[in-house]
Amino acid sequence: MRxxxxxxxxGIAILLxxxxxxxxxxxxxxxxxxxVDLFFVLSGYLISTLIFKELQTFGNFKPKLFLIRRGFKLYxxxxxxxxxxxxxxxLYQQNVSIKYIIFEATFTRNFFGGFWVHTWSLCxxxxxxxxxxxxxxxxxxxxxxxxxxxNKFIVSILALCLLxxxxxxFIEFAYGESYFFNSWARRVQTxxxxxxxxxxxxxxxxxxxxxxxxxDIFKTVKKYFLLPALLxxxxxxxxxxxxxxxxxxxxxxxxxxxxxxVCFVADDKLFKKLQTWLSPFFIKLISYxxxxxxxxxxxxxxxxxxxxxxxxxxxxxxxxxxxxxxxxLSGIALxxxxxxxxxxxxxxxxxxxxxxxxxxxx
Numbered sequence: 496m497r498x499x500x501x502x503x504x505x506g507i508a509i510l511l512x513x514x515x516x517x518x519x520x521x522x523x524x525x526x527x528x529x530x531v532d533l534f535f536v537l538s539g540y541l542i543s544t545l546i547f548k549e550l551q552t553f554g555n556f557k558p559k560l561f562l563i564r565r566g567f568k569l570y571x572x573x574x575x576x577x578x579x580x581x582x583x584x585x586l587y588q589q590n591v592s593i594k595y596i597i598f599e600a601t602f603t604r605n606f607f608g609g610f611w612v613h614t615w616s617l618c619x620x621x622x623x624x625x626x627x628x629x630x631x632x633x634x635x636x637x638x639x640x641x642x643x644x645x646n647k648f649i650v651s652i653l654a655l656c657l658l659x660x661x662x663x664x665f666i667e668f669a670y671g672e673s674y675f676f677n678s679w680a681r682r683v684q685t686x687x688x689x690x691x692x693x694x695x696x697x698x699x700x701x702x703x704x705x706x707x708x709x710x711d712i713f714k715t716v717k718k719y720f721l722l723p724a725l726l727x728x729x730x731x732x733x734x735x736x737x738x739x740x741x742x743x744x745x746x747x748x749x750x751x752x753x754x755x756x757v758c759f760v761a762d763d764k765l766f767k768k769l770q771t772w773l774s775p776f777f778i779k780l781i782s783y784x785x786x787x788x789x790x791x792x793x794x795x796x797x798x799x800x801x802x803x804x805x806x807x808x809x810x811x812x813x814x815x816x817x818x819x820x821x822x823x824l825s826g827i828a829l830x831x832x833x834x835x836x837x838x839x840x841x842x843x844x845x846x847x848x849x850x851x852x853x854x855x856x857x
């Protein structure tokens with residue numbers, strides 16, 4: 496069962512990234528990076544929903560099956576993308592570093608470097624999947640029902656990630672930007688930015704284990720937090736642009752996206768109002784793009800680096816439109832040619848346990 500509101504948020508996230516990486520409109524040069532944080536919050540929510548539903552249905556969780564099923568969704572497109580990257584770089588007589596191939600292939604690029612600017616986020620998500628599945632495997636189901644303790648633990652980790660980002664700023668200020676790892680990878684290592692994913696887990700956990708109290712709180716504070724959350728996303732990136740303020744901005748942004756996610760999931764009135772304010776066709780289009788967000792995210796950098804240079808136009812607007820269309824169409828093709836085929840194989844060889852309905856997770 497797919498929830499259109501979640502696909503709509505995915506569509507917004509991938510469009511933010513597409514706008515950001517070509518830098519056509521100045522506003523999106525400033526705020527486009529937030530698309531990745533929205534992806535993180537959505538991923539944390541959706542992936543933990545898979546696990547929590549399994550735990551509540553069976554009283555236990557099988558991390559091996561979970562990771563295999565995630566692998567069938569993520570790895571085929573990713574490794575094909577990596578192979579295409581190697582081939583194209585060879586054709587263009589560009590350096591094909593063996594160590595970069597290893598770092599990309601082993602999802603350690605966000606620590607040591609790699610070919611592309613965007614694959615660091617895939618590394619963070621992969622580390623998160625493994626870490627979360629291991630933690631939830633070893634925690635007894637009865638302990639998960641102690642909601643106060645679990646929520647305190649999650650909030651502590653969120654605070655720790657913020658402290659790590661702040662600490663890294665002062666370390667870099669004292670010893671140089673590249674003191675940790677390398678200069679391009681400032682605070683994209685997993686332990687600096689896993690909090691956005693964890694906040695999605697926090698939301699999903701309370702929906703599954705603390706629903707009544709969570710909904711009571713939501714109904715009480717929604718009218719006070721939704722507008723500030725929207726304004727934070729739209730305005731704050733223009734004012735908090737120093738390295739230190741960026742440490743706090745990331746926390747504010749993922750919390751804001753989390754508030755919007757809760758509003759969309761807990762009460763569909765907001766999304767219905769959005770459908771009346773905007774064109775229904777526009778909502779459906781963005782939601783449709785969101786279905787293919789992962790392959791679009793993978794392949795759009797190839798379009799940017801190697802395809803748009805051959806567009807016979809000097810008008811940057813035309814180039815940008817072609818970049819958007821080609822990125823989206825290429826992602827859709829990659830989904831149907833690769834991802835969907837492997838998902839079909841997955842359902843035959845590694846079916847999910849029982850009759851569990853997983854919204855928008857494939």
